[in-house]
Amino acid sequence: MIGKKKLYSSIETPETFHQRINTDINFDLIFTRDSLNVENPVLFSVLKGSASNKVMVFIDSGVAKAFPHIIHKISTYLHYHGFQCPLAPLVYPGGETVKDGWNYVRDMMDRLLEAHLCRHSFCIAVGGGALLDAAGFAASMVHRGIRLIRMPTTALSQDDSGVGVKNGINYNGVKNIIGAFAAPYAVINDFDFLRTLDARFIGDGVAEAFKVAIIKDLEFFSYLEAHAKEIKECTWPVIERVVKRAAILHLDHIGKGGDPMERGEARPLDFGHWSAHKLEAMSGYEISHGSGVAVGIALDSVIACMLGYITATERDRIISALSAAGLPIFTSMLEKRDVNGSLGVLQGIEEFREHLGGSLCITLPKGIGDRIEIHELRHSLVENAIVFLKGLDANKK
Numbered sequence: 181m182i183g184k185k186k187l188y189s190s191i192e193t194p195e196t197f198h199q200r201i202n203t204d205i206n207f208d209l210i211f212t213r214d215s216l217n218v219e220n221p222v223l224f225s226v227l228k229g230s231a232s233n234k235v236m237v238f239i240d241s242g243v244a245k246a247f248p249h250i251i252h253k254i255s256t257y258l259h260y261h262g263f264q265c266p267l268a269p270l271v272y273p274g275g276e277t278v279k280d281g282w283n284y285v286r287d288m289m290d291r292l293l294e295a296h297l298c299r300h301s302f303c304i305a306v307g308g309g310a311l312l313d314a315a316g317f318a319a320s321m322v323h324r325g326i327r328l329i330r331m332p333t334t335a336l337s338q339d340d341s342g343v344g345v346k347n348g349i350n351y352n353g354v355k356n357i358i359g360a361f362a363a364p365y366a367v368i369n370d371f372d373f374l375r376t377l378d379a380r381f382i383g384d385g386v387a388e389a390f391k392v393a394i395i396k397d398l399e400f401f402s403y404l405e406a407h408a409k410e411i412k413e414c415t416w417p418v419i420e421r422v423v424k425r426a427a428i429l430h431l432d433h434i435g436k437g438g439d440p441m442e443r444g445e446a447r448p449l450d451f452g453h454w455s456a457h458k459l460e461a462m463s464g465y466e467i468s469h470g471s472g473v474a475v476g477i478a479l480d481s482v483i484a485c486m487l488g489y490i491t492a493t494e495r496d497r498i499i500s501a502l503s504a505a506g507l508p509i510f511t512s513m514l515e516k517r518d519v520n521g522s523l524g525v526l527q528g529i530e531e532f533r534e535h536l537g538g539s540l541c542i543t544l545p546k547g548i549g550d551r552i553e554i555h556e557l558r559h560s561l562v563e564n565a566i567v568f569l570k571g572l573d574a575n576k577k
């Protein structure tokens with residue numbers, strides 16, 4: 181003790197100079213159709229503001245397959261408008277493969293360097309959420325940030341992931357564990373891309389729309405509920421309206437929610453996600469993100485009802501609307517137990533806690549259209565909610 185006192189008294193009084201940097205992040209989200217038609221001015225209007233006319237394009241293989249002329253079309257568009265592609269557009273695998281470790285991200289960075297792009301040049305990423313996550317991460321690292329234009333091509337990437345500021349890859353079997361916060365230069369949502377999607381990838385975007393509606397927008401939830409049958413049948417004007425409203429709600433939350441870089445504990449946009457992430461991983465990604473989210477929303481709505489935050493009528497409205505829209509509310513994965521006999525999904529609570537930085541914060545609906553954060557979730561409550569959901573699912577069949 182005496183020794184310590186002596187040590188401290190020998191240290192000079194520290195001088196602190198506080199630094200505060202306000203960075204102004206802003207970008208446009210533009211909805212359009214037929215974006216690569218040379219007559220469509222949207223992409224040109226985004227590109228024309230730069231001092232560089234060099235552009236690099238990364239395309240999702242699923243998109244290249246569904247739109248066999250896309251490489252020719254985008255090259256023609258860029259040349260027509262006076263832009264240079266030092267390398268031809270490159271196709272990378274769509275889905276989780278592209279963000280599985282560093283391989284493809286490293287290749288993207290190599291190509292951006294090979295093309296001698298500078299910080300005023302553009303990287304255009306055309307694809308689903310996985311391709312956008314990987315390309316955005318690569319673009320954020322080269323020259324500490326090349327301008328990224330996202331052209332999301334799935335419902336989920338148009339209404340959720342593509343309008344955000346997160347980029348990244350999976351590493352060592354852990355989802356999104358490596359990455360960077362980097363905002364896009366612009367986001368162009370071309371509805372025409374959605375037409376070739378497998379129905380389940382439309383459903384994934386719809387699940388995220390339910391998520392954001394239930395915690396933020398009763399009117400939007402009522403729209404989803406009233407149009408659930410058309411959503412299930414993939415009626416395009418309805419799907420487009422759903423994608424657009426959900427995108428705007430996500431955009432609004434990220435811009436005005438006060439925590440775009442997720443420094444605090446609360447993650448309202450992760451409602452239904454603590455179990456969703458776990459179910460996806462437990463299934464070896466057989467359960468898509470959106471299906472996991474739909475089940476997660478159903479589970480957390482049952483829990484919210486048990487805790488008195490929503491009424492039984494509100495719970496039933498949520499679950500019926502999810503089902504009517506063709507989304508799952510239950511999976512047998514919820515009942516899978518580990519070697520110790522515990523439900524595997526319960527580990528999702530701990531993983532979520534760790535991801536948040538030590539203290540648990542789970543968002544639940546408070547009524548429909550509002551939310552509440554809870555900091556503890558009893559395992560017995562989750563077990564009871566699973567039994568209840570299983571019963572509902574059985575009655576449905």
Ligand SMILES: NC(=O)c1ccc[n+]([C@@H]2O[C@H](COP(=O)([O-])OP(=O)(O)OC[C@H]3O[C@@H](n4cnc5c(N)ncnc54)[C@H](O)[C@@H]3O)[C@@H](O)[C@H]2O)c1
Nearest residue numbers: 242246274275308309310333334336337341344346373376
């Ligand atoms: N960065 C974020 O904030 C954020 C948020 C949510 C989800 N994500 C990530 O997004 C990913 C999921 O994205 P997703 O739902 O868009 O799916 P995805 O990117 O995995 O794509 C799904 C499949 O659709 C194909 N595809 C893409 N567009 C197509 C089209 N127009 N026509 C035909 N096929 C097409 C792809 O090749 C792929 O096979 C996950 O990796 C998830 O972690 C990121």
Ligand SMILES: [Zn+2]
Nearest residue numbers: 388453469473
């Ligand atoms: Zn999600």
